[in-house]
Amino acid sequence: MADKLVLPAYAKINLALDVLGRRPDGYHEVEMVMQTIALHDRVVLTRRGKGELLFHCSDPGLPREENLAYRAALLLQQECGVGEGAAIFLEKRIPVAAGLAGGSTDAAAVLRGLNRLWALGLSEAELQLLGKRLGADVPYCIQGGTCLARGIGEILTPLPPLPPTWLVLAKPPGGLATGEVYRQLDLTRLQYRPRLQALIAALAAGSLAGVAASMGNVLQGVSEGLVPEIAPLRQALVDLGALGSLMTGSGPTVFGLVEEEKKARAIAKKLRQEFPAAVIMITKAITPAYTY
Numbered sequence: 001m002a003d004k005l006v007l008p009a010y011a012k013i014n015l016a017l018d019v020l021g022r023r024p025d026g027y028h029e030v031e032m033v034m035q036t037i038a039l040h041d042r043v044v045l046t047r048r049g050k051g052e053l054l055f056h057c058s059d060p061g062l063p064r065e066e067n068l069a070y071r072a073a074l075l076l077q078q079e080c081g082v083g084e085g086a087a088i089f090l091e092k093r094i095p096v097a098a099g100l101a102g103g104s105t106d107a108a109a110v111l112r113g114l115n116r117l118w119a120l121g122l123s124e125a126e127l128q129l130l131g132k133r134l135g136a137d138v139p140y141c142i143q144g145g146t147c148l149a150r151g152i153g154e155i156l157t158p159l160p161p162l163p164p165t166w167l168v169l170a171k172p173p174g175g176l177a178t179g180e181v182y183r184q185l186d187l188t189r190l191q192y193r194p195r196l197q198a199l200i201a202a203l204a205a206g207s208l209a210g211v212a213a214s215m216g217n218v219l220q221g222v223s224e225g226l227v228p229e230i231a232p233l234r235q236a237l238v239d240l241g242a243l244g245s246l247m248t249g250s251g252p253t254v255f256g257l258v259e260e261e262k263k264a265r266a267i268a269k270k271l272r273q274e275f276p277a278a279v280i281m282i283t284k285a286i287t288p289a290y291t292y
Helices: 068-080 102-117 124-132 138-143 178-184 196-205 208-214 220-226 230-239 261-274
Strands: 004-022 028-048 053-057 085-091 146-150 155-158 166-171 244-247 254-258 279-284
Touching (some): 004 244, 028 102, 028 279, 068 085, 068 124, 102 124, 102 138, 196 208, 208 244, 220 230, 254 261
Parallel strands (some): 053 085
Antiparallel strands (some): 028 085, 028 146, 146 155, 166 254, 166 279
16 A cells, blocks of 8 residues: 555646526536646645644645645545545646636645555545535546537536647736626527537537537637737637637636647747736646546
8 A cells, every 4th residue: 555646637628618597505607628737737646644634835825724735634534434544735836816726626636645555445436426515626637638518617528629729828918706706697689508418529529629619718808808819819829820719717827729739839928928927738638547
């Protein structure tokens, strides 16, 4: 039995995000197509005795009590009656409050890792039920890959993988609170919705151009009103040669789909020159193989 695990916590993007309505419990009913990307945080878990949970993060602006990674460990320990403890070290690489599920994927990695470290034997489905209590994106982050997500994001259907794709990510300064974006969304004034069935058909056909043509995010207009830099960054990605561009999640990060690494690097270089205050990153779509 291992005493230490080092795990990647992969970010995600939304190829589609549609909001169908508001539920009585305050959450929104959604339909999304989600995709894991190679950009990741690094989670180090070390077994400790006497139930003690230690937490350290490379970003001092993320205190323990508010961090989903720590809360995931505490939830798992309490729900499973675990007498052992763990030390958690979180190395942040995914931008915070960026629409990339950075907090959710950290929580998912901790749930998967401590399930192994503490030899709890929980299934993926059981971990997802716990993850849902931490956040709507956590069940997806436990599973990963290319998925259709319904409900509040926890009802997951695997889809054919995205064709080999490079991604240029561009995050303007600052962050956005998901709750505020949803509060400002007026479903009666939506001018477009994602072409969800066309997107799924494009995935099945292995057509990256078809995926790019079908993407959409109904939160994009709201977020562009809150962060004016989103729209010009998104347009610049297309102007510089991306097949398509979209805001992910509630933003403010946007991404461009690019077929080749060389082209992605050229686009990123020009973006850094045009938008020096933005964080520009290059990554690719992946389908992770997780162990539970």
